[in-house]
Amino acid sequence: MKVIIAAAGTAGHINPGIAIANKIKQEEKNSEIIFIGTTRGLENDLVQRAGYKLKTIDAYGLSKEISIQNFQKLYKTYKGIGEANKIIKKFKPDIVIGTGGYICGPVVMAASKNKIPVVLHESNAFPGKAVKMLAKRANTVLISFENARSRIKSAKKIVYTGTPIKIRKKEYNINEKNKIISSVGLNEANPIVLIFGGSQGAQKINEAITGIILEKLNKKYQIIWATGPKQYDIIKQELEDKNININNIENTRIVPYIYNMEEIMNVSDVIVARSGAMTITEISNLGKPSILIPLPNVSENHQLYNAKVLESIGAAKIILNEDLDENNLNNTIEDIILNKSKLEQMGKKALTVAVDNVEDKIYKEIKEVLNKGDKNV
DSSP: OEEEEEOOSSHHHHHHHHHHHHHHHHHOTTOEEEEEEOSSSTHHHHHHHTTOEEEEOOOOOOOSSOOHHHHHHHHHHHHHHHHHHHHHHHHOOSEEEEOSSTTHHHHHHHHHHTTOOEEEEEOSSSOOHHHHHHGGGOSEEEESSGGGGGGOOSOSOEEEOOOOOSOOOOOOOHHHHHHHHHHTTOOSSSOEEEEEOOTTOOHHHHHHHHHHHHTTOOSSSEEEEEOOHHHHHHHHHHHHTTTOOTTOBTTEEEESOOSOHHHHHHHOSEEEEOOOHHHHHHHHHHTOOEEEOOOSSOGGGHHHHHHHHHHTTTSEEEOOGGGOOHHHHHHHHHHHHTOHHHHHHHHHHHHTTOOSSHHHHHHHHHHHHHHHTOOOO
């Protein structure tokens, strides 16, 4: 099987593409897979780190405003269709897979022109512009949340598969759990709140946590807080200016990044985070109560719709970005973490939207498209 995967920009688009590539390689060791992205996004690190070749083209996300910049981006993206067309003609793929985002536009248009079958994967509960616009050109659209189905109007076929993720639910015995907890400088006596804002960090969340620390509000729970590398030094300096050593704060462990995220997520009691599709999927698969702070000003406000998937079943609380401060966040944390019954019930409800065998389901749909011999017309 020869496969092109269009994935660019953020980890939320790229990691599902890599997971799909890995599944294809697992099932068909002789398969040939290349990625198409841009020169600007995380794909330049993540794709090559995963061992796949990356070809780059011009592609940009477009805004609704009329501006010279927007016209320039439109011209470059149109040029990207020609660049994608050249890659497709040379590589001769059996199928093209797109995982959402602006890169899908030129790649899927070129695939359609060459009558190459297309499968699109949408990670968000509210589909992005690219998937909604390109759905009619795809043989199959795969969705991660059932809520997305009614929002994709022109698809020939929609299949609910979920989003592939690396983080899995683990059952640790008490000694294993305590070892993980002590490895990050916390103790097993008090419940643990894990806080992160995505790979780039989240300034508004970080400001609220800094407030909790300065006011010493987390006396009844512990915090492990991944600030993001860009914010860590700023927060460290801010605390030092108030004579607080970042490495010696009661009930709190602050790090730029968590490398053993699977272990830490599994031993945490509550998760505070943005509500990207990957995060929502991980939280539900782990069965963890969560406090979600949707990132504002994103395409189609998709993070709010993602968060509502868990809030609507009683598995999460939502705090809007403009409402976030140390008191609001601390009160919401205490309301959940100090109530064992609520903690347990929210975790159980989160598990009800978890999806099993995601990669198997996605691979099955890819093979079905190929076995039918459908051309993209």
